[in-house]
Amino acid sequence: MVSRMLSEQDISALIITLKLAGISTLILLIIGTPVAWWLSQTKNRFKFFFEAIIALPLVLPPTVLGFYLLIALGPNGPIGGLMQWLGGQPLAFTFTGLIIGSVFYSMPFVIQPLQSAFNSIGKRPLEAAATLRAGPLDRFFSVTVPLAQSGFLTAIVLGFAHTIGEFGVVLMIGGNIPGQTQVLSIAIYDHVEALEYSKAHWLSGGLLVLSFLMLLSVYALNRRFSALIRN
Amino acid sequence: MSISLKFYLARPDFTLNVDLDISSQGVTALFGDSGCGKTTLLRTIAGLEPCPDGFLRIEDTIWQDNTHFVPTDKRALGYVFQEASLFEHLNVLKNIRYGYSRVPEKERSIALEQAIELLDIEPLLYRKTSQLSGGERQRVAIARALASSPEILLMDEPLSALDLKRKREIMPFLESMHDSLSIPVIYVSHAAGEIARLADHLVLMEQGKNIASGALDTMLTRLDLPLAHGDKAAALIHARVAEHDPDFAVTYLDFYGGRFTVAHKELPINHPVRLQVIARDVSITLEHQTGTSILNIFPAKVDSISPEEKAQVMVRLLINNVPILSRITRKSASILDLKPGKNVYAQVKSVALLL
Numbered sequence: 001m002v003s004r005m006l007s008e009q010d011i012s013a014l015i016i017t018l019k020l021a022g023i024s025t026l027i028l029l030i031i032g033t034p035v036a037w038w039l040s041q042t043k044n045r046f047k048f049f050f051e052a053i054i055a056l057p058l059v060l061p062p063t064v065l066g067f068y069l070l071i072a073l074g075p076n077g078p079i080g081g082l083m084q085w086l087g088g089q090p091l092a093f094t095f096t097g098l099i100i101g102s103v104f105y106s107m108p109f110v111i112q113p114l115q116s117a118f119n120s121i122g123k124r125p126l127e128a129a130a131t132l133r134a135g136p137l138d139r140f141f142s143v144t145v146p147l148a149q150s151g152f153l154t155a156i157v158l159g160f161a162h163t164i165g166e167f168g169v170v171l172m173i174g175g176n177i178p179g180q181t182q183v184l185s186i187a188i189y190d191h192v193e194a195l196e197y198s199k200a201h202w203l204s205g206g207l208l209v210l211s212f213l214m215l216l217s218v219y220a221l222n223r224r225f226s227a228l229i230r231n
Numbered sequence: 232m233s234i235s236l237k238f239y240l241a242r243p244d245f246t247l248n249v250d251l252d253i254s255s256q257g258v259t260a261l262f263g264d265s266g267c268g269k270t271t272l273l274r275t276i277a278g279l280e281p282c283p284d285g286f287l288r289i290e291d292t293i294w295q296d297n298t299h300f301v302p303t304d305k306r307a308l309g310y311v312f313q314e315a316s317l318f319e320h321l322n323v324l325k326n327i328r329y330g331y332s333r334v335p336e337k338e339r340s341i342a343l344e345q346a347i348e349l350l351d352i353e354p355l356l357y358r359k360t361s362q363l364s365g366g367e368r369q370r371v372a373i374a375r376a377l378a379s380s381p382e383i384l385l386m387d388e389p390l391s392a393l394d395l396k397r398k399r400e401i402m403p404f405l406e407s408m409h410d411s412l413s414i415p416v417i418y419v420s421h422a423a424g425e426i427a428r429l430a431d432h433l434v435l436m437e438q439g440k441n442i443a444s445g446a447l448d449t450m451l452t453r454l455d456l457p458l459a460h461g462d463k464a465a466a467l468i469h470a471r472v473a474e475h476d477p478d479f480a481v482t483y484l485d486f487y488g489g490r491f492t493v494a495h496k497e498l499p500i501n502h503p504v505r506l507q508v509i510a511r512d513v514s515i516t517l518e519h520q521t522g523t524s525i526l527n528i529f530p531a532k533v534d535s536i537s538p539e540e541k542a543q544v545m546v547r548l549l550i551n552n553v554p555i556l557s558r559i560t561r562k563s564a565s566i567l568d569l570k571p572g573k574n575v576y577a578q579v580k581s582v583a584l585l586l
Contacts, residue, residue: 124312124314124316125316125318125319127279127303127310127312127316128310128312128316128317128318129304129318129329130278130279130302130303130304131277131279131303131304131306131308131309131310131330131376131379132304132329132330132333132375132376132379133304133305133330133333133334133379134304134329134333135302135304136304138304138333139304142329143318143320146320147318147319147320149320
């Protein structure tokens, strides 16, 4: 039944997409949390400059971002060249390359909710924790993280969902290699190109439902979190 | 033993310039108008407000000098903020345990149960912080600070965000804390009433500077300070319950200068009390009046006189070295020919029991 709706290639595209979104989101959390924290605390006067850079993928056509990444990751680019010099492969048209692209592309969707969650906590709970003998790292994990819970949830879901939906960046640096770098959004495009509308329907519909369910859970959980704190 | 501090902090709109030695016994009140730097000073003591040019020693421990700065989380202090600032994601018990569990077992001087009992938190333990009233929140905040076994407790107007009813609800807890714990407390307030009830020492602040400090009863009657002027000027007298007279339903209170007679108070013999004597309730006579309804009459000596408004003067009297204030008209002072050193009688029309 499933195999009639989805070809083997579609299934591998689905797996690659989920893997890509999962790994990218994880990396974004690891990189994005300290960056968002720094942005929420710093009084550096160039803060606006960093904020603008992080927000760039929101307005830039994905093909532009993809184009520059392709050059950077390719054999003649700084990153690809470095990889080659170290004895590895250039990163263009690889899964690793896709992850790097996704991390840049979804950066604002993870950092911005975290930053605003950190901002809304304010200084006071952390000062209170400091007077109760909690060191800086302890304060972050025992006070900031639980109070920013809903910000983390939003960041995770938006980062994940946005990566699933990416097209332009992937197309530019992924190369659409089935089983390696072909993701769902491009598989759909291929099906439409080949006039396989029913297959495109299945994938598109699935993606629509998945995205909707993810957003639904964010909003429902956020409501519960704020209710938890209010009552 | 004492607390010694020296801070200089220049801001565009404000300068903190404080050089102080505070007794490490009892409650020291930082008193002054809002904006005088009380809170900034308290935050500086806690290490929450960086002040590179400063010195701070608590008993034997130096928390800050030219070369050292102990960060807030390494200072054995308790801090009670103006708003309770409880952790919203933790219930009451976990809030109280937060500091407690971070203090090494050997350094604990206050048991968790003791903090809970002292502020009567038992019935609230498993509530969420959002289910507490303002007074309850502040009690939890105080218990949380105490449970971290502080060597000094810093309180920043802990009652100011509460209405009168809640204030009355918390006051007894603060008073019992004062009686049962030996931790030094620095208490910031601009409410003279709270200070009269709680403080032992007073630091008077004005525009970022400490302008005077000393024992509370002395400070309240110093005519060179603003506290001893105006309509609300009052002296504080420490006394003890001497005996009860059930026939007249009165209680006798002894102090160094004599014995007060007040309406019956249900207090054990020898219980310490604070008496507040408002300056305008004290009149002066040259002879001991006999045909009068006033019970509390004491021989006194005029210590000093200072003009008030056009028509009034403030007279500082000593009843066997216990100072009280009397606010009378300039005309009366002239008729009685009051001068420092003159022997008179102080008639106290009414007296308020604070404790």
